[in-house]
Amino acid sequence: MDISFKRDRNTLVVLIEGEIDHHTSKDARDRIDSKFIMEPVKNIIIDLSKVSFMDSSGIGLITGRLKKASSIGGTLAIKKPSKEVLRILKMSKIDSMIELDA
């Protein structure tokens, strides 16, 4: 898995490439959280357009980052999930809490 970051004003844009499972989500969580603390941002956008596989570990990863952003009054949005990724996201009902195509 590869993660890269961009900053757009007060929003951290996270591009995840590859597979999100329990193995890779630990590293993703640590990297996103440290970047979120370092940068002067309060919102997070996670771009999932390059994610080729995601299981329910991805729900935990996204919900956890939503909590981080909310705790400082920010928002979290998801960008361009594939059909398969969207199916997992919808199952968890987090689609009612976040914007699914920012």
Add this chain to the structure above:
Amino acid sequence: MQPINKVKVEFLSKSSNEAFARVVAASFVAQADPSIEVLADIRTAVSEAVTNSIIHGYDEKEGIITMACTLYPELVEITIEDSGKGIEDIEKAKEPLYTSKPELERSGMGFTVMETFMDTLIIESSPGTGTRIVMTKQLGNG
């Protein structure tokens, strides 16, 4: 029903083997020429079951996971088994959003995903003995 083919693999409960198990199951099933959607469903369900053995069964300590895939004319049966701590209340474990490890950012959706993505799901488990998951998926006429 007479099986067409069968594989059985044993691996350590390391998280890097989650991807390994998905690839093995998907490449085995690929010989039946299923749709891309069916393969994606199988990959996801296998990932959930193997991850559960690693995180919950063995509490992220070392143990052995066995995966067996059996191909029949119209379906595949996948068994994933650990000798870990087992599940006390299977009905509760199956509830959407229930997780015993919220501190690890688990979503509690693993069993719901397995149930939704596969056609049948059987959970056999007893505390102290381990857990066996048996799932089947119809392969369509490919």
